[in-house]
Amino acid sequence: MSILSLDNVSYFYDGTKKNVLENISYDFDPGLIYAVVGRSGAGKTTLLSLLSGLTNPKKGSILWNEKDINKLNKYTYRSQYIGVIFQSFNLLPNLTAVENVILSMDISGKKFNNKKQHALELLGKVGLSEDEAHRRVLKLSGGQQQRVAIARALSYDPEIILADEPTGNLDLETQDDILDIFSKLAKEENKCIVLVTHSPQVSERADKIYELIPLKGTRPKSDQQSNEKIG
Amino acid sequence: MYIVKNALRSITRSLSRNILICIIALVIATSACIALSIKQSSATAKDNALKQINVTGVISINEEKLQQQFAPSSSGSSSTQRKNMRTQMSTLESGLSLTNLQKYAKASSVSNFYYQISSSMNGSGIDAVDTNQGNFSTSTSPTSTSSSSSKKSGEFGGENGGGNSNAPKMFAGMGQQGDFTVIGYSTSKAMTDFVSGTKKLSSGSMFTFDGKNNSCIISDQLATYNSLKVGSTITLKNPNKTSGTAETYTFTVTGIYHNSESSTSSSGGMSFGASSNTANQIYTSYTALNNITTTSTKSATTSKDDQGNTTSTALRSQVSGTYVFGTEAAFNTFKKQVKTMGLSDSYTVTSPDITSFENSIKPLDTLGGYATIFLLIVLLVGGVLLALINIFSIRDRKYEVGVLAAIGMKKFKVASQFVVELFIVTFVAIIIGTSVGAAVSVPVTNSLLQNQIAQQTSTASSINNNFGYRGGQGGPGMSSISQASTNTNFVKQVQSATDLNVVMELVGIGILLTLISSSIAIIFISRYEPLKILSNRD
Incomplete structure (x- = not known):
């Protein structure tokens, strides 16, 4: 049984007539790593925002454990069931790394014995020293911020991890470390990992690859640009 | 509650914005405290004075009515008029x-x-x-x-x-x-x-x-x-x-x-x-x-x-x-x-005590009236300023709202956090403002009161100078009116101005201001589309 699936989903951005995604049906199972690949503008990030419940499909539905996520509380869904690693990290710059992680744990509403220790352990796992963990996010490098974003997504132990170019800012060595972590989560903890990427190194570690193909037809240039910015 | 914890952290992490809000709220709180204190002291002085005075009343001939009746414009020679008036007077006196x-x-x-x-x-x-x-x-x-x-x-x-x-x-x-x-x-x-x-x-x-x-x-x-x-x-x-x-x-x-x-x-x-x-x-x-x-x-x-x-x-x-x-x-x-x-x-019942009391309270009353107007202006201007600051700060904070929404924090909680932040800042300002206001309100009230008394006394004496002759001619009733104002023992000092009532009113003002200014934040947050977080990176 799929934990997450797209059922014949179509999507277009408001103000445009052209579909970005058309009749997509994908299934995501626990214990596997999925790679969603495609050229820029193919709708990779759009797909991720649909899966994370930030927007609703124009047609079709997204099912979580066979329930339409549209009928679930989106905030509970986002704060407990899925962990999202955004391409732009979306960390709070005024908070330290560890505070960002703890905040997500707080928001999930789940019980933890020692939030701070748990957060520090996670940050250590993704390769951040304790000193770095106590620095404001603003003072961390892009690679370090990406690790914080990963730690944050893992912090409240969600069943599904959605990641948008999770290794984009990392050197090869760290990229391998992170991918190892994802593998471990999938194999040992039966998590469902969805990686949106255009990196072949990442996609070759995946158990299954979905390729998005940009829809045919010429789109106005401005639309394409905005789509690129999003994707 | 992590909301309060977040709010406190957010205040300390963006000090400059919060200091600005705090200063404006402080000015509002101090001015409001002084204005309310003046109003309060006026009310207190009235209460106390009313308790202290022994209310006495007298029945006397209604001079005004008599004056109107025998006004110089009415027909008849002045001597006949005077005679009539005398007759009337003696009748009334009996x-x-x-x-x-x-x-x-x-x-x-x-x-x-x-x-x-x-x-x-x-x-x-x-x-x-x-x-x-x-x-x-x-x-x-x-x-x-x-x-x-x-x-x-x-x-x-x-x-x-x-x-x-x-x-x-x-x-x-x-x-x-x-x-x-x-x-x-x-x-x-x-x-x-x-x-x-x-x-x-x-x-x-x-x-x-x-x-x-x-x-x-x-x-x-x-x-x-x-x-x-x-x-x-x-x-x-x-x-x-x-x-x-x-x-x-x-x-x-x-x-x-x-x-x-x-x-x-x-x-x-x-x-x-x-x-x-x-x-x-x-x-x-x-x-x-x-x-x-x-x-x-x-x-x-x-x-x-x-x-x-x-x-x-x-x-x-x-x-x-x-x-x-x-x-x-x-x-x-x-x-x-x-x-x-x-x-x-033809007779009137008057109370010299109440009349003199009302005269004595006049400067304080006038001051209280000014204080109310002043208070309204301060609240209006301050409220607008706070609202503007919040509009600008919320634009700065839309990224934060987006992140919090994206990681699953309910809009209600995001809004609560923002409101709590404003509450904390406003109340710090109100506490400081009340202390400052309470400290200065007595001297400020007293010095304003002195000005009022000086003004009223000079008005009264100019009335006296200009109409004194008429007062003398017009009879006891007339002269006692103009005399009362010159000889009035005005309430010249207030002892304490800020009391619990004032503090409670200030807390009310604080809540009101916070709600007004945070309502903008609440509207913004409730209309925020989390998807924007993906397209807006700034």
Whole structure:
């Protein structure tokens, strides 16, 4: 049984007539790593925002454990069931790394014995020293911020991890470390990992690859640009 | 609650914005505290003053109505008019006989009633103190007599002045004005100046109220001037008996009093003759003076002058009663009760205490009014400023809102966090603002109050200067109005201005301001689309 699936989903951005995604049906199972690949503008990030419940499909539905996520509380869904690693990290710059992680744990509403220790352990796992963990996010490098974003997504132990170019800012060595972590989560903890990427190194570690193909037809240039910015 | 924790952290992490909000809120809080304190002190002063004053009331002829009735514009020669007015006056005066006054004293609202009789007499062998003339004039001096007799009705007005003076009104035009004012009291309570301590017995003892031996007390000035001592006797005569054997009455001085207030009424142009000098007031019992006037009336002869006015040689006297009330409300009830008991519209019920109280509170009241306007302006301007700052800060914070929404924080909680932040900042400002406001509100209120008093006093005195003549001419009622404002003991100081009420009101203002300014944040957050977080990276 799929934990997450797209059922014949179509999507277009408001103000445009052209579909970005058309009749997509994908299934995501626990214990596997999925790679969603495609050229820029193919709708990779759009797909991720649909899966994370930030927007609703124009047609079709997204099912979580066979329930339409549209009928679930989106905030509970986002704060407990899925962990999202955004391409732009979306960390709070005024908070330290560890505070960002703890905040997500707080928001999930789940019980933890020692939030701070748990957060520090996670940050250590993704390769951040304790000193770095106590620095404001603003003072961390892009690679370090990406690790914080990963730690944050893992912090409240969600069943599904959605990641948008999770290794984009990392050197090869760290990229391998992170991918190892994802593998471990999938194999040992039966998590469902969805990686949106255009990196072949990442996609070759995946158990299954979905390729998005940009829809045919010429789109106005401005639309394409905005789509690129999003994707 | 992690919301509070986040809010606190958010405040400390973006100090500059919060300091700005805090400063504006501080200015609002301080100004509001001062404004509210002024309002509060005005209310408190009113309450306290009302508790302290002994509400008394008097029934008198409605001067205003009489003035209108005999306004100069109405037809008829001035002499006929004056004659008519006199007739009317005497009719009305007889309506204020002791019997009638005592009838109204039975009204349920009256807690006590006392009365007094006053008469004007000349001295025989003693001289009146007359500081108005710059020297001492003797009672027999022809200038003094002629000057007083030449004056028309308003000349006794000076006696009513000064709020504290309980000298009765003398309605004139009916006889010669003597140099001494003799007042007979029904009870010691009626002697309000002695009750309040303005006048004090400096030697001897109080006269007896049984009226035996015509005992009296005199002022220390009069005693010194005439070398009188306790036990001396003084002889007074009827000023109306100008021919034949003088009609004299002898009093024994049992005590000498000292008047701690200035012996003359202070307003210029109001005092005429020696009788207006309070040093020339002789106090005795109602019974004694009543016996004298009764005797005088019995032996009086009447004559008609060339204008057809009837004049009597009888000693003129005036009875007045004072009603004592427990509260201001009782006084107001009394006003209604006397109407149903049959008091006509030609009479008016007034309370000198309440009038003087209302005058004394006027500057504070005015200040309170200004404070309210000031408060509204401060709240309006401050509220707009806070709202603007919040609009700008929320634009800065939309990224934060997006992140929080994207990681699953409910909009309600995001909004709560923002509201809590504003609450904390605003309340820190209110606490500081209240302390500062409380510290400065008393001196600020007092100095503003001084300005108000100075302003009101100068207005009053210019009214007096410009209309003083009219006041003198117009009769006792008129002059007492203009005099009241110059002699009013204004509430000059407030002790404490900021009290719990003010603090509670400030907390209310704080909540209001926070809600107004955070409502913008709430609207923004509730309309925020989390998807924007993916397209807006700034």
